[in-house]
Amino acid sequence: MDKLPLEMAEQSYNKLTSITLNHLESLVGKDFISVDKEQFEKYGRDETEDLVFFPDVVVKPQTVEQISKILKHCNEQKIPVTTRGAGTGLSGGALPIKGGVLLSMEKFNKILSIDTRNLQATVEPGVINYIFQEEVKKLGLFYPPDPASWGSCSLGGNIAHSSGGPKAVKYGTTRDYVLNLEVVLPSGEIIWTGANTLKYSTGYNLTHLFVGSEGTLGVVTKIVFKLIPLPKFDMLMLVPFNSAEKACEAVGEVFKAGITPSAMEFMERDAINWSIKYAGEVNFAIKPEWEALLLVEVDGNNMDVLYSDCEIISNIMQQHECDEILFADTADQKASLWKIRRKVGEAVKSNSVYKEEDTVVMRAELPKLLRGVKDIGKKYGFSSVCYGHAGDGNLHVNIIKGELSDEVWNNALPKGITEIFELCKSLGGTISGEHGIGLVQQKYMSIIFPPHQLQLMRDIKKVFDPNSILNPGKIFG
Ligand code: MLT
Ligand code: ZN
DSSP states (O other), X not given: OOOOOHHHHHOOOOOOOHHHHHHHHHHHOGGGEEOOHHHHHHHTOOSSTTOOOOOSEEEOOOSHHHHHHHHHHHHHHTOOEEEESSSOOSSSTTOOTTOSEEEEOTTXXXXXXXXXXXXXXXXOTTSBHHHHHHHHHTTTEEOOOOOXXXXXXXXXXXHHHTOOOTTHHHHOOGGGGEEEEEEEOTTSOEEEOSOSSSOOXXXXXXXXXXXXXXXXXXXXXXXXXXOEEOOSEEEEEEEEESOHHHHHHHHHHHHHTTOOOSEEEEEEHHHHXXXXXXXXXXXXXXXXXOOEEEEEEEEESOHHHHHHHHHHHHHHHHHTTBOOOEEOOSHHHHHHHHHHHHTHHHHHHHHSOEEEEXXXXXXXXXXXXXXXXXXHHHHHTOEEEEEEXXXXXXXXXXXXXXXXXXXXXXXXXXXXXXXXXXXXXXXXXBSBSSSOOTTTTGGGHHHHSOHHHHHHHHHHHHHHOTTOOBSTTOSOO
């Protein structure tokens, strides 16, 4: 388990007393509170490696008023509160590392309204991303942010990290669809952060401050999302390359040619091989000489335009020495290719002890990032499986423990990661594109930000949460 930064040990909180437990039970009802260790096993984990931290109590509020009273009480008593969505996070953001109250938002699972007049929807944060997508689709509408875990991640969790996904390359991340938020502050006050309008120039934009704040500033209880019309058609192609770097070079050229694909995903050969083994069959064989594949999708309302886009993309890929391009002809083929792509993370996890980094650079610097990651791996003796959102310059680097000794793993890894992140910075990038900082990346924040800038963030946190009860020990310790 990772060691916690020193600053966290210095912050003191009060222990949960039976008075608090009784008070919480009287607020939410006895069926919605648990001190059962088996429950702690579930609520003490997310999808970040094998980390686990037990809370002192799991509470499942059902109303905003209950949350307001819970926060007010915990704030007065200086008891930590960690808000949790569906627990699919990849940076330890939802782990209750200081114990206290684990506030599960699972009962906030309603789509409250879909406004087809204004193309927007109001939802509760516990709604699962895919369920929301499917509901708006029935009305011809589209909510594009589609993390790989869309079948299980919650919209509130997506807000916490401004999650992206394959479609971010054309449509943007969660942030780009949030119009307004209802938030409960640690004081118990309930606010709306902005307005349900497409434009907003009315003081500081608190909505955008809350998106990506990883549950450290307040508890989101309602979300107003912008929606867009659902594109009618899409085309999907899988493009193999004998050189991973050439694949990365081709990515930038597509955008330079004036085409913005609706997805432009990169997978090294091992990533796709492991995922096929883990998640299912495909009707083509992965040739041993392939180093990487690009999964490219275009969408729109005019098939002729899509055919023409695909032709231009194919030409660019061929100029970068791709092997034969495979077009998905049927909905089933498309679904199976997307399934393979979406399952890569889980497949890697099931294969070996690993450490995942969420590097992001400017798109045209992607080949340099990939080369650098491999060189740093050679220097420190570790291999990596890389995949991710190439069109965004967002490369998920999975460093694999495999047969490495614990000593090499524990000593070399932090040095290697530091160098990878320094490389990201030198390429104009940063240390997380969509997984957030949470617990596991905070020790690297100083690579990106000078001390006074980190202090500025801490000061902002203090304004909202002077007793630091909300998700303590996250982002900057
Ligand atoms: C992905 O792109 O597959 C997700 O970010 C999940 C992951 O990296 O495990
Ligand atoms: Zn991703």
